[in-house]
Amino acid sequence: MSIDIQVNRKKFVLMDNFLLTIVGPTAVGKTGLAIELAQYYKTEIISADSRQLYHEMELGTAKPDKNELAAVPHHFINSHSIFDEVSAGRFEKMALTTIGKLFKTKKLLIMVGGSGLYIDAVTSGFAEIPEVDAGIRSKLNEQLEEEGLEKLTDYLKRVDPAYFAMVDLNNPQRVVRALEVYEGTGIAYSHWRKPVAGKRDFQTIRIGLELDKAKLYERIDRRMDSMIEAGLFGEAEKLFEYRHLNALQTVGYREIFGYLEGLYEREECIRLLKRNSRRYAKRQMTWFKKDGSIRWFAPDDCEGVINYVMTVTS
Numbered sequence: 001m002s003i004d005i006q007v008n009r010k011k012f013v014l015m016d017n018f019l020l021t022i023v024g025p026t027a028v029g030k031t032g033l034a035i036e037l038a039q040y041y042k043t044e045i046i047s048a049d050s051r052q053l054y055h056e057m058e059l060g061t062a063k064p065d066k067n068e069l070a071a072v073p074h075h076f077i078n079s080h081s082i083f084d085e086v087s088a089g090r091f092e093k094m095a096l097t098t099i100g101k102l103f104k105t106k107k108l109l110i111m112v113g114g115s116g117l118y119i120d121a122v123t124s125g126f127a128e129i130p131e132v133d134a135g136i137r138s139k140l141n142e143q144l145e146e147e148g149l150e151k152l153t154d155y156l157k158r159v160d161p162a163y164f165a166m167v168d169l170n171n172p173q174r175v176v177r178a179l180e181v182y183e184g185t186g187i188a189y190s191h192w193r194k195p196v197a198g199k200r201d202f203q204t205i206r207i208g209l210e211l212d213k214a215k216l217y218e219r220i221d222r223r224m225d226s227m228i229e230a231g232l233f234g235e236a237e238k239l240f241e242y243r244h245l246n247a248l249q250t251v252g253y254r255e256i257f258g259y260l261e262g263l264y265e266r267e268e269c270i271r272l273l274k275r276n277s278r279r280y281a282k283r284q285m286t287w288f289k290k291d292g293s294i295r296w297f298a299p300d301d302c303e304g305v306i307n308y309v310m311t312v313t314s
Contacts, residue, residue: 014107014313017202019099021048021119022112023288024209025281027219029299031064033209034112036302038072043106046095047076048113048122051250053091054082056239059232060252062223082239082247092121103202108309116287117193123204129192132184140176140183152179162190166287168280171249205312207305208294210285220277228270232256251276 022034038045047053051061055078063069063077075098080086095111099122102109113119120126144152152175157164163178178189185192211219236256239248243257255276259269288294297304 016107016313017103018108018205018309018313019123019202020108020110020205020207020309021123022110022207022209023116023119023294024114024299025216025284026062026114026277027223027281028209028211028216030112030114030209031062031068033299033302033305034110035064035068035071037305038110040302040306041108041110043108043110044073044075044102046099046109046111046122047074048091048095048111048115048118049076050086050088050091050113050115050118051247052077052113053080053086054078054084054247055080056082057235057247057253059227059230059235060250062227082242082245085246088117088121088126091118092125095122099202109202114284116284120193123200123206127192127194129181130185132180136180136183137176140179144172144176149175152176155179160188160190163188163193166283168251168283170254170276173246173249205309206291206294207308208288208296209299210296211299216281217278220281221274224270224274224277227252228273233259233266236260251280 020037022030022037024030034045049061051057052063053076054061064074069077076091076095095118099109111119111122140152149170149172152172153164153169156167156175156178159182160178167174167178169175181187181189181192210216232252233256236253237260239253240257240260242248243253248254248257252273255269255272258264258272259266264272295308297308
């Protein structure tokens with residue numbers, strides 16, 4: 001990949017360490033821009049995607065392909081197994097360790113991903129959630145089995161509308177987690193997820209990528225068609241026996257697991273894959289748009305991003 005970019009200054013010198021975060025909805029073009037920028041700055045990429053970590057999940061997570069991975073060094077792609085429990089808190093510790101090492105030789109690093117919680121954990125940190133009685137989770141799981149997920153999501157909407165607006169409401173583990181924290185602490189889960197003033201040895205530059213909704217949804221549908229053509233159904237079938245694992249409670253696999261369980265036909269499964277991916281993109285944008293420090297760009301505006309970085313670092 002060659003880069004021909006005109007910037008406002010001939011010499012680019014950084015006195016401090018900077019972490020450039022690139023966020024945005026699925027399929028918007030984050031990977032391509034991140035690689036262009038990493039090549040321009042001669043730096044490395046930290047992936048902040050809660051599913052691209054897992055090496056067993058290849059097709060359904062839209063990972064960079066082998067050529068993209070070879071173009072610049074990436075971290076936290078295929079670094080873990082679906083049998084590993086990786087929370088935002090654990091990712092924060094791992095990523096900060098890696099970032100600290102990389103800053104010994106780089107002045108600017110790039111963090112890219114659609115998992116807003118992971119990016120916020122690294123850049124700001126989170127309040128530590130107190131221990132919650134395990135019996136609360138057991139009670140909620142029993143309620144889930146007996147009454148269904150809709151009852152729990154209605155409950156969540158009443159007690160924590162902020163989290164309800166952004167959580168994947170089809171993911172029972174996340175709904176149960178939010179409710180157990182609420183019942184165990186008396187405080188909404190969304191409160192505990194707010195960034196705290198964690199000390200960081202770097203400055204953060206936040207940019208976001210956005211597209212017209214119709215164009216983004218078209219990209220999402222095309223990407224899903226490509227995933228299916230590449231063998232997504234077969235990959236999901238190999239993972240079917242592990243469908244209870246938290247890593248697999250995600251769009252792109254959960255719908256196919258339902259098809260494999262005989263809940264609907266393949267055609268309906270594909271419709272759900274596309275619809276739920278679009279809904280996921282909408283939730284991502286809801287999360288990112290609440291952060292007023294993010295500067296928004298078109299995904300092909302590499303030059304604009306570089307000039308913006310210069311203005312905020314000079």
